[in-house]
Amino acid sequence: MLKVFNTLTRQKEIFKSINPNVVNMYVCGPTVYNYIHIGNARSAIAFDTIRRYLEYKGYKVNYVSNFTDVDDKLIKAANEQHTTVPELADRYIAAFKEDTAAINIEPATKNPRATENIPEIIEFVKALIEKGFAYEADGDVYFRARKFKHYGQLSDQNVDELEVGASEHTDEAELEKKEDPIDFALWKSAKPDEISWESPWGAGRPGWHIECSVMSTKYLGDTIDIHGGGQDLEFPHHENEIAQSESKTGKKFANYWLHNGFVTVGDDNQKMSKSLGNFVTVHDIIKKTPPEVLRFFMATTQYRRPIQYTQDNLDDAANNLKHLQTAFSNLTYRLKDAEDGNDPKIEQEIRQIQSEYIDAMDDDFNAQNGISEVYELAKLGNIYAERGLVEKGTIEFILSELQQMVLVFGIQLQSTQLEDDGIQTLIDERLEARKNRDFARSDEIREQLKAQGVILEDTPQGTRWRREE
């Protein structure tokens, strides 16, 4: 039975989707004015893992994640780079798709862009004004936060105790137009020469929060199962989404709110963020680190907890991943001399491990415990692979289970030993030498192959080889 930690109630709850076989989830995507950094990647990976586990459990998942392709930062960046907002957005959306594909994130069912939904956004804002939840002020439109009685519920904030300007990002001109400092923008009027769309309130563009309300309800319905994002979005972004959506529809916006923890960096575990400038982009990191290592690294900590990005931790992940790859390859190697049949005792143990894996993942996607079970299975496989007599059905069972378990974490295991006649010829020659106890020649061949990145390993069933990455 799957349990998830719901930010709305601050506790783990039994997960029950609206439709028993389908999960509708919306995850707040990036503002596309730069390459994604590994903090963004963590969010993408966390929710991809959640999605894949839901699929592992048999759900069909409709996964919608937006691109914020118009806002202040995009306008600023486009000006600085002497380009247009749409061109800049296109470029970084392409980069996003490339980077997320590299770390094996399943493509979203739909990646809507804010600018593709302007008419719907305008309609949404109009409806909020008609209901008295929003007001126009000099070309801007603001939401009356205090009028929504649950305002502050998600982030456990008392509206009277919100400190105006505590984040030091207050816009004085905007503050003047608001009835109440906690009100937030639904529509912003355009400054001269800024990208804009016509609206009943003049030329302008959507506020940040409104796009997610519009796209979530448009593509997934008024009430969805899961809404996700980083912890920094709890307030104000998600709080505002709830206020807007529920004020308009009168229905609950999302049943479960899931938030991933930050990637931290440095000795003081500071949050990695674009505004602090202490970020590493995925684009750069995968130039020197295999993308699957980055991906596996993210699985080493439960998604809600902070994860520290260091080279040591990355190396650790690389080591562990290699251990799993080796187990997989070594088992695959035994397939060639395995006999037909199954070993019921071993298969019983495999099912036990699988059951514990599911228990772990059912507990709010506890990847660390899930991976411990993967190590258990790899160990069982290693022990089995060293038996003199092995059975094909059982090996295939272990291989298949290993693959499925790690696929949830976005890792694809495959045998590292492929057909290669050149290598096989040398292996045969070395075997001859060893038979004649010509170890000098034998070791010479091993060294020669090692120089080409091929490692030879002698086993009772023959010599197997693998490539050293």
Place this chain on the structure above:
RNA sequence: GGCGGUAUAGCCAAGUGGUAAGGCAGAGGUCUGCAAAACCUUCAUCGUCGGUUCGAAUCCGAUUACCGCCUCCA
């Protein structure tokens, strides 16, 4: 000021009342012509102080340090 998070071995990290999972690194061993891979053994009393309890990393109180959010952030 309000709200929230984190603190477990050299490192990473599970564990919410029953006497510290797992991985990496280290040490010792088995296997091997030598290796490699693998396997086996070994390696902590849980930030600090106090309390509750037969029993606490786990509950309560206090305290320290670090991090985050409070309308730019995944």
